[in-house]
Amino acid sequence: MDQVQPSSELERQRFAAVGRALADPKRLCVLECLARGEQSVGDLSAQVGCQVPNMSQHLAVLRSAGLVTSRREGTTIYYRLADPRVLEAYQLIQTFAR
Amino acid sequence: MDQVQPSSELERQRFAAVGRALADPKRLCVLECLARGEQSVGDLSAQVGCQVPNMSQHLAVLRSAGLVTSRREGTTIYYRLADPRVLEAYQLIQTFAR
DNA sequence: CACCTTGTTGCGCAACTGCGCAAGTGTTGA
DNA sequence: TCAACACTTGCGCAGTTGCGCAACAAGGTG
Numbered sequence: 001m002d003q004v005q006p007s008s009e010l011e012r013q014r015f016a017a018v019g020r021a022l023a024d025p026k027r028l029c030v031l032e033c034l035a036r037g038e039q040s041v042g043d044l045s046a047q048v049g050c051q052v053p054n055m056s057q058h059l060a061v062l063r064s065a066g067l068v069t070s071r072r073e074g075t076t077i078y079y080r081l082a083d084p085r086v087l088e089a090y091q092l093i094q095t096f097a098r
Numbered sequence: 099m100d101q102v103q104p105s106s107e108l109e110r111q112r113f114a115a116v117g118r119a120l121a122d123p124k125r126l127c128v129l130e131c132l133a134r135g136e137q138s139v140g141d142l143s144a145q146v147g148c149q150v151p152n153m154s155q156h157l158a159v160l161r162s163a164g165l166v167t168s169r170r171e172g173t174t175i176y177y178r179l180a181d182p183r184v185l186e187a188y189q190l191i192q193t194f195a196r
Numbered sequence: 197c198a199c200c201t202t203g204t205t206g207c208g209c210a211a212c213t214g215c216g217c218a219a220g221t222g223t224t225g226a
Numbered sequence: 227t228c229a230a231c232a233c234t235t236g237c238g239c240a241g242t243t244g245c246g247c248a249a250c251a252a253g254g255t256g
Contacts (some may be wrong), residue, residue, distance in 0.1 A: 004133035004185065005190070012123035014195045015188070017164070019120030024214080025110035033121065035102035054215060056234055060154045061213095066196040067246060075223050075232045084105045085194045089187055090113070094105070098164040124246080139203060152245060154204055159243095173202045173253045198256090206248070213242070220235070226228085 004094065021065035026050060027058050028090065030079075035087050038080045119163035124148060125156050126188065128177075132166065133185050136178040 007015065021027060029048045033039055039047075045055035061077055062068045069082045081087060105113065119125060127146045131137055137145075143153035157177055160166045167180045179185060 003154045004130055006130055009123060011192075011195075012126045015126055015191055016121050016123045018191050019117055019122070019126070020213095021161070022117030023114050023121045024117070025114045026214090027109060028105070028110045028113055031186045032102060032104055038253095045175070051216070052233070053217080053235085055188045056212075059235085065126070066194070069234065072223090084189060087153075089190045089194075091102070092183060092187045092190060093110075093113055093116050096181045098111075119244095137244090140201095149246070150203070151205085151247080155244075158204085169205065170253090173200095200256105201252100203251085203253105205248105205254080207246105207248085209245090211243080211245100213240100213243100215239090215241105216237105218235105218237085221233080222231100223233105224229105224231080224232100 017065045018067065021062050021067050022090065022093070024058070024061075030055075030062065031081070031086065031090055032065070033060060034081050038078045039069075040076050040078055042076075044079065064065055080095060115163045116165065119160050119165050120188065120191070122156070123160075125160055125184075128153075128156060128160065129165070129179070129185065130190055132179045134178060136176045138174045138176055140174075142177065 003031055020085055026048050033044055033047050038074075041052060041055055041059065044053045044059070048055060048058075059068065063070065063079075067086045068079050071078045071080070085096075124146050128142055131142055131145050139150060139157065139158055142157070143150045146153065146156075148156075157166065161168065161177075165180055165184045166177050169176045169178070181185075
């Protein structure tokens with residue numbers, strides 16, 4: 001269970017993309033917001049405290065790393081966590097980040 | 099257990115520092131190497147395939163994020179993972195990184 | 197002491213990031 | 227068809243990052 005299998009360079013690039021997605025306080029704030037459930041872009045930008053275009057860009061980073069997915073309903077787009085393990089990983093990081 | 103408590107801006111900056119440390123393929127490679135045990139800077143730079151100064155800078159990023167610690171023995175400095183949860187988090191990320 | 201080995205630090209540069217702002221896309225309703 | 231709303235995309239700029247290279251620091255050895 002503690003076995004660590006080496007990754008290929010290509011795999012590590014995908015993992016690093018997840019790291020980059022987690023590398024910004026505002027994006028982490030988005031994850032915390034989405035932990036409470038689905039949210040629209042406007043809602044998220046208000047809670048995080050940034051402009052809508054900026055939030056859209058942050059969401060694009062999270063989406064391309066596969067951490068969130070979106071769903072359209074009329075003109076509104078709702079984002080949610082793509083996988084519960086995303087939150088698990090974030091919470092695990094919180095336990096040892098000094 | 100699925101409760102998500104909001105973090106302060108300052109806390110999120112520390113968590114984001116961990117994210118940044120995980121945001122580079124070479125640094126992830128270092129973590130994989132260190133999963134097999136303590137390693138010197140020279141050993142790591144050889145395995146990762148970069149120059150020693152470059153490795154030293156990557157290790158500084160990992161160290162300032164609290165992911166690794168070092169120990170000096172003569173002129174050689176050995177690095178190791180600071181906490182087993184670091185590896186746990188990395189492995190967890192690997193499970194959902196698409 | 198001089199000299200070697202092992203790491204770290206400083207510097208300059210190309211590449212990337214986060215941001216604000218303006219413009220564009222797409223969906224709804226009058 | 228036109229206007230309004232919700233979001234995305236393009237662009238430019240300041241700040242950051244990763245890298246190679248040279249210089250420096252620290253320990254060990256003769």
